[in-house]
């Protein structure tokens with residue numbers, strides 16, 4: 001009798017494990033996926049890159065970090081010195097950033113194209129960012145249709161900080177209405193959901 005009872009108990013334990021084990025595993029996997037956190041970092045002078053960054057962030061439920069000039073330059077300075085600095089891959093002074101990247105697995109880094117390259121403020125950000133081992137998505141907005149050089153230079157700068165550029169995208173803003181920019185940003189975000 002005792003032997004039969006022991007066998008019944010063992011069988012019940014085995015059945016319980018079979019029912020609950022997949023649920024436990026599922027829970028563990030889900031928890032792991034939910035732990036993946038994304039930060040969208042951007043610089044924007046006239047608001048286009050900000051619109052793209054915020055739209056993408058809202059689509060993929062990411063946090064947002066705005067890179068700001070130490071002192072916002074006027075238009076003349078931006079067009080002459082800004083373009084000059086961007087073209088040469090230089091950086092411009094930015095406000096201190098207090099957001100640590102250790103809590104994030106994936107970082108989006110975006111900037112407007114100036115003279116074919118990324119605005120110098122984003123270079124300043126990348127130079128001080130702890131990107132080692134991070135998956136990075138680079139993006140730009142531009143008036144025209146050329147983004148290759150800017151994406152390439154951003155990629156090189158991220159890789160110099162040991163970040164891994166996994167993907168990139170660009171949004172043309174010239175002659176584009178705000179709601180069209182939002183639509184393009186939403187389309188771009190789809191692949192990162």
Ligand SMILES: Cc1cc2nc3c(=O)[nH]c(=O)nc-3n(C[C@H](O)[C@H](O)[C@H](O)COP(=O)(O)O)c2cc1C
Pocket residue numbers: 043044045046047048049050078079080082083111112113114115116117141142143144145146173174
């Ligand atoms: C100084 C300066 C230089 C620019 N150079 C280019 C360029 O070389 N190619 C281009 O397609 N757009 C160029 N643009 C347009 C911007 O890249 C475009 O308007 C961008 O979406 C602006 O982003 P923002 O509103 O976030 O600053 C330039 C804009 C500025 C202010």
